Amino acid sequence: MTKFLTLKNAIAEIVKNGDTVALEGFTHLIPFAAGHEIIRQKLRDLTLIRMTPDLIYDQLVGAGCAKKLFFSWGGNPGVGSLHRVRDAIEHSYPCALEITEHSHAAMANAYEAGAAGLPLAVFRGYIGSELPLANKDISSITCPFTGEKLAAIPSIKPDVSIIHAQKADREGNVLIEGIIGVQKEVVLSAKRSIVTVEEIVDNLEVTPNACVLPAWAIDVVAVAPQGAKPSYALGYYDRDNSYYKEWDAISRNRETFNEWLQSHVLTQGDI
Template sequence: MAEFLSLQAAVSRYIDDGDTVAMEGFTHLIPFAAGHEIIRQAKRDLTLIRMTPDLIYDQLIGAGCVRQLIFSWGGNPGVGSLHRLRDAVEQGWPNSVEILEHSHAAMACAYEAGAAGLPLAVLRGYVSSDLPKVNPQIKCIECPFTGEQLAAVPSIRPDVAVVHAQRADRQGNVLIEGIVGVQKEVVLAAKRSIVTVEEIVDDLGASVNACVLPSWAVTAIAQAPQGAKPSYALGYYERDNAFYQAWDEIARDRERFQAWLNDHVLEQGAVS
């Protein structure tokens, strides 16, 4: 059953150095507040997983938290590159980061397989692709029924899943509204999960066929108002497009990035 903790306590208790951490949220509900708390607590040697690593992973990498990145696309949406990611991969600053690149389809299948407790996911997507040449996680298998050659990837079963949602009720059930990516699958696949929410309510007000994470699937819930900014949370606030544009210049320069990190993350208190 989910327990209610401060964000500081949840990250301290459930994320350890060396863990594999999947922080998901597609376009909106990206868990920025949780990522900033990981930076403040100076977690190290993390393997980060995300279908579309964008600004929060750029910040975590630049802060020296990351050893490996498993992903399917990386960039500043609508703007360009992730300069802290590029610097880590190309120049080893602040430390070298190993990358394993997949397709979106493969990662979605791998999360689903992890949620089902399966060891691998099978798909056609890598046939005639060059990714198997650079990613040793991609294997070729033969279908035992048809003889067809298929691709297989290991299921994703992270140590910790971190997602943001609109609200939780006092029993620990969580409602996700709007664009739903793989938040449900990553929470079900993970050993432990931290869910940050805009608010805690008596009644979720969930509509028919709503995406609700049941309390038994969630380890910890932390209230974090505006915890997805500068991405958006449907029904609460809009995307801060100006910040995504500004990030391109902030992240290009190491000293400017470090100054931003100090002013906007390290000197800011954790969300309680």
């Protein structure tokens, strides 16, 4: 049965040191508030999974929460590099960071395989790529029916999945509107899940291009108004483009980042 908790209590109950954690959201509905709460609770040794790690993962890595990053593309969208991630990889600051890189298609298939309870994902991909030389988890199999050589990677099954959505009803069913990404698959693939939402409503009004996650798939719902800012939540608020531009200067320097972290996250504020 889905629990309704505060965000602070949700993170404290569901996320543990050493967990594999996937915070997903594609372009919008990125769970920034949940990521900041992980930082505030000083969780450590996390393996962070995300198809497109951006600012929230830069912040988590810079705060010392992560020991490994499992990802496809990573960067500050439209601006440049993730400087805190780069510092961790190149100089082990604030701690060493191991990385495992995949393609977008590989991770999408791996999430779907995890959601289906399968041990691996099989797909057409990595043909002519040198990434298998750097990633031991990329293999291949031969189709027993056609003889075709196909890529194969382990399915993704996080300990914890965290996503943000627009609404939940009072039974714990969740409505996601707009670009869906892999939110459905990451919730279904994980052992435990948290969904932060803008609001709780009596009834979900399903619209075109929407997805309903059933209450039985979700462990905890936490109300977090503006929980995706500076990304956007369709129907609630727009993307804060200035945040992404300002982040480049903040994150380039360890001192300015640590000052930002203290004043905007550890004291429960925002940029």
